[in-house]
Amino acid sequence: xxxxxxxxxxxxxxxxxxxxxxxxxxxxxxxxxxxxxxxxxxxxxxxxxxxxxxxxxxxxxxxxxxxxxxxxxxxxxxxxxxxxxxxxxxxxxxxxxxxxxxxxxxxxxxxxxxxxxxxxxxxxxxxxxxxxxxxxxxxxxxxxxxxxxxxxxxxxxxxxxxxxxxxxxxxxxxxxxxxxxxxxxxxxxxxxxxxxxxxxxxxxxxxxxxx
Amino acid sequence: xxxxxxxxxxxxxxxxxxxxxxxxxxxxxxxxxxxxxxxxxxxxxxxxxxxxxxxxxxxxxxxxxxxxxxxxxxxxxxxxxxxxxxxxxxxxxxxxxxxxxxxxxxxxxxxxxxxxxxxxxxxxxxxxxxxxxxxxxxxxxxxxxxxxxxxxxxxxxxxxxxxxxxxxxxxxxxxxxxxxxxxxxxxxxxxxxxxxxxxxxxxxxxxxxxxxxxxxxx
Numbered sequence: 453x454x455x456x457x458x459x460x461x462x463x464x465x466x467x468x469x470x471x472x473x474x475x476x477x478x479x480x481x482x483x484x485x486x487x488x489x490x491x492x493x494x495x496x497x498x499x500x501x502x503x504x505x506x507x508x509x510x511x512x513x514x515x516x517x518x519x520x521x522x523x524x525x526x527x528x529x530x531x532x533x534x535x536x537x538x539x540x541x542x543x544x545x546x547x548x549x550x551x552x553x554x555x556x557x558x559x560x561x562x563x564x565x566x567x568x569x570x571x572x573x574x575x576x577x578x579x580x581x582x583x584x585x586x587x588x589x590x591x592x593x594x595x596x597x598x599x600x601x602x603x604x605x606x607x608x609x610x611x612x613x614x615x616x617x618x619x620x621x622x623x624x625x626x627x628x629x630x631x632x633x634x635x636x637x638x639x640x641x642x643x644x645x646x647x648x649x650x651x652x653x654x655x656x657x658x659x660x661x662x663x
Numbered sequence: 664x665x666x667x668x669x670x671x672x673x674x675x676x677x678x679x680x681x682x683x684x685x686x687x688x689x690x691x692x693x694x695x696x697x698x699x700x701x702x703x704x705x706x707x708x709x710x711x712x713x714x715x716x717x718x719x720x721x722x723x724x725x726x727x728x729x730x731x732x733x734x735x736x737x738x739x740x741x742x743x744x745x746x747x748x749x750x751x752x753x754x755x756x757x758x759x760x761x762x763x764x765x766x767x768x769x770x771x772x773x774x775x776x777x778x779x780x781x782x783x784x785x786x787x788x789x790x791x792x793x794x795x796x797x798x799x800x801x802x803x804x805x806x807x808x809x810x811x812x813x814x815x816x817x818x819x820x821x822x823x824x825x826x827x828x829x830x831x832x833x834x835x836x837x838x839x840x841x842x843x844x845x846x847x848x849x850x851x852x853x854x855x856x857x858x859x860x861x862x863x864x865x866x867x868x869x870x871x872x873x874x875x876x877x878x879x880x881x
Binding site for chain 1: 665666723724726727728729730731732735736739740741742743744821822823824825827828835838842847848849852853855856859860863864
């Protein structure tokens with residue numbers, strides 16, 4: 453039983469690693485898509501809108517299978533971990549786009565007008581006036597997205613990434629104790645999520661203090 | 664490119680069978696999750712700590728763990744304890760419980776957001792507590808929370824794909840069956856994605872109608 457704990461601890465590190473990298477990828481995609489969806493140019497705006505609509509409109513599990521198994525068929529070979537990170541990252545990126553876009557829109561319009569009146573360019577106004585104020589508003593929604601991603605990362609067990617859920621499965625086939633193993637995995641998830649929510653709260657208070 | 668989409672129409676029956684079961688599974692889970700969510704919300708607003716505490720614990724656990732794991736516990740875990748559910752029932756139970764917890768949070772926030780003056784006004788007009796809640800507070804709260812609950816229903820429809828992992832023959836699993844016969848994952852997962860997207864559009868349209876109705880009762 454002691455050995456089991458060690459394996460579960462290692463597996464939770466994999467869960468944390470995959471989630472962390474996917475969150476980073478999602479943030480990058482989210483920022484790019486959010487800024488493009490606010491562009492004046494239809495050519496720039498349209499792909500961002502399509503990205504959000506398609507990836508929020510279909511199940512993450514299907515997206516993952518399409519990337520991993522469909523990718524193999526098209527000659528795009530990836531390890532399960534790579535496919536997991538990329539699949540989860542692209543999926544959560546669509547949700548993060550909406551969080552970031554919402555925060556930017558929530559900043560008072562007068563701020564943009566004031567920035568422009570002072571002779572700043574559109575890009576400068578966005579980077580120096582709007583984004584610093586929007587950053588405060590996006591911490592919470594992005595935190596919610598990230599928590600959803602950490603929980604959602606369980607689906608990569610279906611393409612045999614040895615994270616928490618997969619490890620629980622593996623031990624069930626040797627111990628025949630599904631209830632205990634899944635509850636043990638659940639405890640690890642609860643710890644990870646609870647700690648992560650603390651982190652988000654801490655960031656939130658730090659960012660809010662600058663006001 | 665090794666793509667051949669002509670294989671997809673050959674499996675129409677299988678895919679439509681999957682769509683049908685995804686719809687049945689999702690609609691059942693939606694109804695149960697809303698009813699259960701309302702019950703949880705009322706319990707959490709009650710003044711009895713003994714009632715409140717277990718529901719709070721349930722929501723902490725269900726919000727802090729993956730749905731996939733919850734499905735496994737209900738299906739494989741409960742079987743070990745002697746409770747043998749078929750995959751479909753286990754899927755509906757897990758989906759309903761998971762989303763009930765989120766719905767409860769939304770409904771509770773909706774009820775709390777109604778100005779207490781509304782309740783007090785009703786009471787001072789001689790209306791009983793239950794009637795004041797039923798006729799004054801809840802209708803206003805429901806109108807406010809309909810969009811948020813709608814988002815949850817959309818999430819439920821998508822997350823229902825996970826029940827393929829315990830062997831429920833819904834859309835995702837029927838796509839997998841088609842793939843095991845044709846060895847064409849890209850075509851069939853893309854087809855499944857398109858069908859989910861279409862179901863989603865239909866649901867969004869339905870929700871828009873319901874939202875309009877809910878807003879009118881305000």
